[in-house]
Amino acid sequence: MHASLAGARSTGATARASGSSAQFLVIGAGGLGCPALLGLLAGGARRITIVDDDLVDLSNLPRQVLFSAADVGTHKVDAARHALLGRSRIEADASPAMAITTVRQRLVPEELDVILNELTTGASRPWVVLECSDSPALKFAVHDACLRARLRVVMGGVVGWHGQAMAIDPRQRDAACYRCLFEGPPPPELAPACASVGVAGPVAGAVGHAMATLAVSLANADAPHAPSPAGVCLHFDLLHGSVRRLAPKPRPNCVTCSTAVELHANTQAQDR
Amino acid sequence: MATVRIPTPLRKYTEGKDEVAVSGANIRELLDNLEGSYAGIGERIRDDKGAVRRFVNIFVADEDIRFLEGLDTPVKDADEVSIIPAIAGGLG
Ligand SMILES: [Zn+2]
Numbered sequence: 534m535h536a537s538l539a540g541a542r543s544t545g546a547t548a549r550a551s552g553s554s555a556q557f558l559v560i561g562a563g564g565l566g567c568p569a570l571l572g573l574l575a576g577g578a579r580r581i582t583i584v585d586d587d588l589v590d591l592s593n594l595p596r597q598v599l600f601s602a603a604d605v606g607t608h609k610v611d612a613a614r615h616a617l618l619g620r621s622r623i624e625a626d627a628s629p630a631m632a633i634t635t636v637r638q639r640l641v642p643e644e645l646d647v648i649l650n651e652l653t654t655g656a657s658r659p660w661v662v663l664e665c666s667d668s669p670a671l672k673f674a675v676h677d678a679c680l681r682a683r684l685r686v687v688m689g690g691v692v693g694w695h696g697q698a699m700a701i702d703p704r705q706r707d708a709a710c711y712r713c714l715f716e717g718p719p720p721p722e723l724a725p726a727c728a729s730v731g732v733a734g735p736v737a738g739a740v741g742h743a744m745a746t747l748a749v750s751l752a753n754a755d756a757p758h759a760p761s762p763a764g765v766c767l768h769f770d771l772l773h774g775s776v777r778r779l780a781p782k783p784r785p786n787c788v789t790c791s792t793a794v795e796l797h798a799n800t801q802a803q804d805r
Numbered sequence: 806m807a808t809v810r811i812p813t814p815l816r817k818y819t820e821g822k823d824e825v826a827v828s829g830a831n832i833r834e835l836l837d838n839l840e841g842s843y844a845g846i847g848e849r850i851r852d853d854k855g856a857v858r859r860f861v862n863i864f865v866a867d868e869d870i871r872f873l874e875g876l877d878t879p880v881k882d883a884d885e886v887s888i889i890p891a892i893a894g895g896l897g
Contacts, residue, residue, distance in 0.1 A: 669860075669893030690892035693813030697892040715891035716859035768889060772823070779889070781862075781869055 572745025708764030
């Protein structure tokens, strides 16, 4: 399943090698972030930055699978880092060494441009952002900020037995962004809170892993002739055992796409 | 009648049913009839001006109606119509 999701026929070894060259930024270390982080580790990621301001709560343990009872009350980013380093210890001699950076911060939309700029400036390797927060407004804001900063991003969400994971690459003009598909976030009164609708726990695991797979695949897309999942949204309806591939066309009047194009007109000319 | 796939958040309007059969020559009629059978569901899909809400996408078979004829997109009996909202929840 991973091979087909990533559109790659690569063996495990080459897939791992490619995942290792990118820097992944995981926003939110909760129900989606935990499986996404495990997926990144399995995909060979060696450099990961995790952002979250929350503490591990006893109620998190069944679904936020990186945490154990001993972590209750500690910062999620620290517990996640510890768990990931523990799992990669067997590869301690591997090069490059595993580097996990943590940011204890609650992200707010107004500060995203500055934060993304601080984190990514000067890094020569490609960044891929995984949006694993639980706020619809923040999700859309992170998406837009990533496109302004010309960063690849994977969006994810879960509700009930349904989930979505979408890969976006602002350098690929022929691939849709998240707002080409959904123009705006649901207003709070119409967005079902997870607490009221609930989430089938394993759905978050499946979507988190799909996000990691798409992220590794996006990171690989720089290689000549490499397939890219950009513009593809996987829609999971796991009550019916269905995964649907939506590949919307870019919407000509998409504000986010056109803003990104304007901001980076010069960079894009250089790419060609 | 076309088959309409109902997303999780809207199933409270359809007695929990995940798909319902609805008639209508085009998407507009189909949504009107859906509201006729399941009161309250319509305003979750369209705003007070009748436009499809910004966080909702409607697909006939696998085609986005925005790239077909919008609400005037014709619907055949055997068609499957999917209402797909942005799933933007998570698990803090
Ligand atoms: Zn767009």
